[in-house]
Amino acid sequence: MNKMGAMNAEELAKYKGVFVFAQQVDNQLSGISFELIGEGKRLAEQLDTQVTAVLIGSEVAGLVDELAAYGADKVIVVDDPELKNYRTEPYAHALASVINEYKPEIMLVGATAIGRDLGPTVSARVATGLTADCTLLEIGDFPVNPIPGQEQKHNQLLMTRPAFGGNTIATIACPDNRPQMATVRPGVMQKLDRVEGAKAEVINYNPGFTPNNKYVEILEVAKAVSDIKDIMDAKILVSGGRGVGSAENFKILEELAEVLGGQVSCSRAVVDSGWKPKELQVGQTGKTVRPSLYFAIGISGAIQHVAGMEESDIIVAINKDEDAPIFDVADYGVVGDLNKIVPALTEALKAEIAAK
Amino acid sequence: MKVIVCIKQVPDTKGGVQFNPDGTLNRAAMLTIMNPDDKAGLEAALRLKDQYGAEVTVLTMGLPKAADVLQEAIAMGADKGVLVTDRVLGGADTWATSTTIAGALRKLEYDLVITGRQAIDGDTAQVGPQIAEHLGLPVISYAQEIKLDGDSVIVKRQYDDGYHMLKAKMPCLITALSELNEPRYMTPGGIFDAVNAEITTLGRADLVDVDDSNIGLKGSPTKIARASDKVRKGAGEKIVPDSPEDAVSYIVGKLNEKHAI
Numbered sequence: 001m002n003k004m005g006a007m008n009a010e011e012l013a014k015y016k017g018v019f020v021f022a023q024q025v026d027n028q029l030s031g032i033s034f035e036l037i038g039e040g041k042r043l044a045e046q047l048d049t050q051v052t053a054v055l056i057g058s059e060v061a062g063l064v065d066e067l068a069a070y071g072a073d074k075v076i077v078v079d080d081p082e083l084k085n086y087r088t089e090p091y092a093h094a095l096a097s098v099i100n101e102y103k104p105e106i107m108l109v110g111a112t113a114i115g116r117d118l119g120p121t122v123s124a125r126v127a128t129g130l131t132a133d134c135t136l137l138e139i140g141d142f143p144v145n146p147i148p149g150q151e152q153k154h155n156q157l158l159m160t161r162p163a164f165g166g167n168t169i170a171t172i173a174c175p176d177n178r179p180q181m182a183t184v185r186p187g188v189m190q191k192l193d194r195v196e197g198a199k200a201e202v203i204n205y206n207p208g209f210t211p212n213n214k215y216v217e218i219l220e221v222a223k224a225v226s227d228i229k230d231i232m233d234a235k236i237l238v239s240g241g242r243g244v245g246s247a248e249n250f251k252i253l254e255e256l257a258e259v260l261g262g263q264v265s266c267s268r269a270v271v272d273s274g275w276k277p278k279e280l281q282v283g284q285t286g287k288t289v290r291p292s293l294y295f296a297i298g299i300s301g302a303i304q305h306v307a308g309m310e311e312s313d314i315i316v317a318i319n320k321d322e323d324a325p326i327f328d329v330a331d332y333g334v335v336g337d338l339n340k341i342v343p344a345l346t347e348a349l350k351a352e353i354a355a356k
Numbered sequence: 357m358k359v360i361v362c363i364k365q366v367p368d369t370k371g372g373v374q375f376n377p378d379g380t381l382n383r384a385a386m387l388t389i390m391n392p393d394d395k396a397g398l399e400a401a402l403r404l405k406d407q408y409g410a411e412v413t414v415l416t417m418g419l420p421k422a423a424d425v426l427q428e429a430i431a432m433g434a435d436k437g438v439l440v441t442d443r444v445l446g447g448a449d450t451w452a453t454s455t456t457i458a459g460a461l462r463k464l465e466y467d468l469v470i471t472g473r474q475a476i477d478g479d480t481a482q483v484g485p486q487i488a489e490h491l492g493l494p495v496i497s498y499a500q501e502i503k504l505d506g507d508s509v510i511v512k513r514q515y516d517d518g519y520h521m522l523k524a525k526m527p528c529l530i531t532a533l534s535e536l537n538e539p540r541y542m543t544p545g546g547i548f549d550a551v552n553a554e555i556t557t558l559g560r561a562d563l564v565d566v567d568d569s570n571i572g573l574k575g576s577p578t579k580i581a582r583a584s585d586k587v588r589k590g591a592g593e594k595i596v597p598d599s600p601e602d603a604v605s606y607i608v609g610k611l612n613e614k615h616a617i
Contacts, residue, residue, distance in 0.1 A: 004451070004577060005569045025517065085520070088485070088495050113515045117497040120450070120482035124489035129451055129577030132480035144581050158581055164367075164477055171582040213525060214494045219510065220521035260617065279517075284479070293616045314616055315592075316607060322596065332610045333594035340600040348604045353617060 004127035006176035015178035018044040019104035021095060022053040022067055022075070023114055025086070029063055031232070032110030034070040034191035036184060039137060040108055041071045041192060046139045047155060052076060052104065053200070056094045058084040068200035071192040075200045076102065082209040085221060086114050089214040092121040097207035099126050104179045106157050108137075111183035119183045129174040130181040135188050136160035142173040157182070167303055187232045187288040188311075228279050229263060236262025236293045239282055239309070240270060243298020243319060243338060247275035252339070253297060256346045259353065265289065267299045283308035298338050301326025318342065357410040357504075359401040360464060361434070362457060362471040362487070363394040365418055365425040390425050393472025397532035399539040400502050401470055402433045408504060411435050413464065417445065417457055423555055431542035431550040438464065442559040447573030450478075454486030455570040459563030461491060468509065469529040473498055484531035494528040500536060 020036035022029060033053070040051035050073035055063060057079065064075045078094040095118060099107060109115040109122075111133045123130035142156040157180040160171045174180040231237060238257040240250055250264065257264045266276045268283055282289050284304035294312035299305060301317070301324055309315070310329050317330035318338050327333040334341065367386035390398075404410040414429040416422050417440040426437030440460045448456060461469065469491075471484035481497070488495035500519065501512035511530055513520045542550075560571070569575055597603040611617045 004575075025515075086515075087522075088497070092489075113498055116481045117485055117495070120480075120485035121489050121495065123482070124451070124454065124486040129449065130482060131578055132450075132478075132482055140581075142579070142581055160582075163479060169584060170580055172578045173581045174578050177577040214492070216494050216496060216528075217523040218520055219523055221518070222520070223518040293611070314611075314614055316610075318603070322594075327594050328591045330594070331592035332607065333592065334603045334607060335594065335596040336600065336603050341603045344600045344604045345607055348608050349611075349617060352608055352612070 004177060007178060012176075012178055015103045015105040017049045017102075017104050018047070018051045018106045019076075019098070019102070019108070019179070020051065020053055020072075021107070021109040021115065021118070022055040022063070022072075023110050023112060024055065024057050024060060024063060025114075027057065027060055027063065029066055030110065030112065031191075031230075032112055032115070032184070032186045033067070035186065035189040036108045036110060037067065037071045038191040039184065039189035040106070043106060043137060043139060043157070044073075047105070049105070050074060052102075054078070054095060054098050056083055056091055058082075064200060064202055065198075068198045069194045069196060071195070071198075072200045074203065076203045076205055078205055078207070080206055080209050082211070082215075085218055087216055087218065088117055088121055089212075089216070090209050091118050092125060093207065093209065095122045096125040098205060099179060101205065101207075107179040107181045109181070109183045111185045115183050119181065123181050126179070128177040128179055128181055129172075130183070131159040131161060131172040131174070132183050134159045134161045134182045134184050137182065137184070142175045144171075156180070162307060185288055187290065224277070224279065228277070231263055231265045231280055231282065232287050232289055234263040234265075234289070234291050236260045237265045237282070237289060237291045237309075237312075238262055238295045238297065239265040239267065239299060240276075240297050241267040241299030241305075242269040242273070243300070244270070244275075245298070245339075247273075249339070250275060252342045252346070256295070256342055256349070259346050259350050260293070262291075262293070267302075267305050296326050296330065297342060299326055300324045301329065357404065357408055357468070358413070358466045359404055359410045359468045359470060360413045360415055360461065360466045361394070361398045361401045361429070362469065362484075363398060363414050363416050363425055363429060364391045364472070364475045365389075365416065365422045366391045366475050366477045388424070390428055391472050391475045392534040393474060393532055395472075395539045396534045396536040397470040397472050397530075398429055398432065398434065399537045400499075400532055401468075402540065403537070404468075404502075404504065405433065405435075413438060413466075415440065415457070415460060415464075417441070417453065417460070426555055427550040427553065428542065430553045431546035432540055433543075433546055437553060437555040438558060439555055440558045440563075444560050444572050447576065448571065449576035449578045450480055450482040450486060451577055452571050452573075452575040454483050455490055455566055455575065456563060457483070458487050458490035459566035460558050461487065462564035463558065463562060467526045469493065469527070471529065471531050473531045473533050481531070484529060488529035491529070494524040495531070496522050496524055496528065497531040499530045499532050502530060502532075502536070
């Protein structure tokens with residue numbers, strides 16, 4: 001099995017640079033890839049080093065310039081027909097081999113349905129720690145405050161994450177092993193402005209892929225057939241909860257969203273009831289959103305929901321229950337019947353916007 | 357066919373979260389439940405027992421009182437329980453937890469290992485894939501459906517934008533989503549069985565091929581630098597309007613004031 005012990009200073013010093021996993025699906029880069037480059041660049045500047053994107057797939061060379069445009073200094077490309085669709089084994093072999101060959105000090109992976117499978121497998125293979133679902137990354141000292149008799153290490157990656165469904169936050173360090181690995185929650189880090197024509201140094205690397213027992217067979221690839229726009233990109237979200245009452249009644253939220261040029265999203269209860277698809281779910285087990293305006297309509301505000309929307313600029317809550325916890329995070333809370341208020345609000349905003 | 361389901365006893369967040377004065381969780385004051393994703397994994401295993409006569413063993417790592425969750429699983433229909441407990445295993449992060457559970461699994465026989473995708477206390481989703489890596493098993497995470505096909509499993513694997521149908525040869529490891537199924541209740545007969553069921557306890561010395569540098573707090577590469585309960589943004593305004601019209605003019609007024617429309 002993989003064994004690990006604390007690395008000595010000499011070994012630790014061999015690891016340099018910030019690497020990010022550039023996730024692509026069907027040769028389209030995922031939004032998290034650009035977010036990780038933006039965050040990786042910020043960390044790299046503090047460490048006086050560079051950010052390298054690790055691009056893994058089949059016939060993906062065409063994506064390199066896009067990674068450069070968003071700030072990647074270097075791109076390591078692992079291109080092989082075995083890597084056409086995501087599978088744990090060939091991808092873990094690709095990323096672990098890159099880590100062993102190029103020895104990054106920091107390795108960031110998106111906390112997506114791919115990254116949360118790839119990250120743990122790779123961390124176990126290269127024998128280092130992994131911190132999951134980080135929402136804040138900093139360079140700092142560990143221990144944070146000096147402790148007599150214990151070495152305080154500088155320039156450590158401090159990884160902050162919510163735990164317990166968002167009830168607590170913890171900041172984690174990985175002081176004695178490299179790379180310092182984290183998966184990062186999508187929608188939290190900022191991507192850089194696109195620089196047209198930017199170029200990155202490209203390194204092609206192929207560790208060789210020989211199928212073994214760990215290569216699973218893909219029998220079918222199914223896409224959720226929908227033209228639903230990603231709620232993470234919306235500037236205005238009109239979000240409904242169990243209080244909306246039925247799938248049909250979401251019509252009044254859709255009308256409000258349309259008037260505002262926004263989109264409808266929902267809480268987990270709505271997805272569990274089958275009223276809306278999972279893609280529209282905000283919260284701990286759904287998506288993290290930070291629109292400029294978020295309406296929480298008929299949403300009680302369970303901590304798991306709040307964890308996914310509390311960074312919104314303005315939160316308006318409408319709920320008939322005066323004690324609903326959503327009012328603890330709302331900027332503007334209205335206690336009342338959503339069935340009466342929402343349609344009237346739609347009409348009023350229609351008139352207001354027409355007058356502008 | 358032998359199936360081992362790894363389960364975890366977790367505090368029930370639904371009953372509210374209690375904190376100690378120093379900001380750490382007061383676990384003793386909170387009710388515990390079987391972690392929901394694990395329970396779905398157990399249900400999936402019990403269906404394999406119903407359909408194919410699979411033998412289902414549940415395994416947990418924790419304090420001695422974690423035996424409760426094994427008894428609950430046996431009352432639902434599991435055949436045997438294994439408790440991995442030892443003082444030196446405490447304070448483990450996901451690396452040290454996965455090396456420990458892998459060490460226990462090496463001592464046991466299995467065709468299929470099922471874990472939950474993630475536990476509601478840590479939400480990391482790391483331990484399942486890490487166990488598979490230590491044991492050299494194929495892993496399929498985020499399982500929405502599990503079927504048997506000869507000496508292989510066919511699993512519907514959820515992604516953000518759809519799913520894959522995957523086939524893996526056993527032995528392999530699957531991580532289950534709570535959406536997988538509706539777990540059954542304990543039965544009176546099962547509860548009776550649970551009282552008499554034999555629970556095997558494994559300690560540090562029973563773990564196979566596990567180095568001391570890879571267990572417990574000392575064997576954990578990740579260290580807590582800071583922990584606190586979350587500082588939330590304070591509540592804003594709340595009104596109880598006399599009429600829907602009042603509610604509307606309040607909201608429209610505020611949105612205009614903030615230039616939000």
